Amino acid sequence: MRGMIMSTESQTFTEKFDLLGCIQCGRCTGGCPVTVRTNLNVRRFVYDAYSEEKLEELAKLAEIWDCTACHTCAVRCPKGLKPLEVLIGLRSMLVDSGKVQSTVRNALESVYLEGNPWEKPKATRYDWMEGLDVKLAKPDTPVENLFFVCCTIAYDPRLQVVAKNMVRLLNKAGADYGFMAEGESCCGSEIHTLGEELLFEEIVGENTAFLNDFQARRVITLSPHCFATYKARYPHLNKPVLHYTQLLAELLQQGNLSWGHDLQKKVVFHDPCYLGKQSGVYDEPRRLLKSIKGVELVEFDRSRERSLCCEGGGGKMWVESESKKERLAETRIKDAHNLGAQIVAVACPFCVLTLEDAMKALGYEEEMRVAEMTELLAELA
Ligand code: SF4
Ligand code: SF4
Secondary structure (H helix, E strand, O other), rough: OOOOOOOOOOOOOHOOOOHOOOOOOHHHHHHHHHHHHOOHHHHHHHOOOOOOOHHHHOOOHHHHHOOOOOHHHHHOOOOOOOOHHHOOOOOOOOHHHOOHHHHHHHHHHHHHHHHOOOOOOOOHHHHHEEEOOOOOOOOOOOOHHHEOOOOOHOOOOOHHHHHHHHHHHHHOOOEEEEEEEOOOOOOOHHHHHHHOOOHHHHHHHHHHHHOOOOEEEEEEEEEHHHHHHOOOOOOOOOOOOOOHHHHHHHHHHHOOOOOOOOOOOOEOOOOOOOOOOOOOHHHHHHHHHOOOOOEEOOOOOOOOOOOOOOOOOOHHHHOOOOOOOOOHHHHHHHHHHHHOOOOOOOOOHHHHHHHHHHHHHHOOOOOOOEEEEEHHHHHOO
């Protein structure tokens, strides 16, 4: 890891995060979903961080690791601030000094050495393709849709099915696409939120050069985390980026995709924070679900920009929560259960892991299912 490299940042904390713009209205804390189970008060951090001499003390507070980077505070701030970035800035100070927990250090080191945060070898990143009829992209061959497979989907045996199903759906639709069979590496989403700014900048530079080299019309991501990161934090990427639900909705609209089976179920869609609040994609997943004959699509009370975070983002996969209070994923599953939903449809690998875990912990396995959208659609195609 390069935590020992000192930041060359010349802006003060106050300038970087526009702290003088804050009017202390508290809307950020009022909307922060983790306040119900932790001591995090993000408004307070924005206030205290104005005193540069307090920064070191603030960075030692355990609450800075409670933030899931859901962006609710940024959506609600009337002054256009991003309060969560203050917490990430404080994490960054700790990373620079090397004083982070071992799980975080290992994830950062793994991205640096192996191009993924899961401590898996680079060489096995493409194992999910085994036995599949998958088209591969080459930089010098034009392709319409260049796929970027998230590290979590590429390596996690529960989630590899997302990439596999995507290939089946694309083949069925006769889409022009290509997956990368070498050189693909972490987008840096979680590295950024864990506070490793310098490594993140390096990753952005390398991935930009790598992706720009392809003669592709656009990049399609399987995870909303990669999607939001490429869209918001890769200023020199020379192609538009879409989330796969947008592509599938387009293929459906063009008549290239259809469903061979009905699904007589009550389904609720859980908006992933990185797809919804952060990227404004709400309609395409719903359009896909509504296109399935028999589906009764119901909505959470807290949906779209008010959607409840599952606590999977912001590097939380590598930071154990100290709170013993109910996890937000459990609250979400209880809400789905109260709605009578038989399927909780999700479109994010982290949401699958947190919500499925919560569903099992609550003992609802017999009554409901957490399904990634590609799982559901590939079964019906
Ligand atoms: S919502 Fe914005 S302006 Fe209001 S307290 Fe939070 S950071 Fe300050
Ligand atoms: S990003 Fe979400 S969890 Fe983090 S401080 Fe903002 S509202 Fe709270």
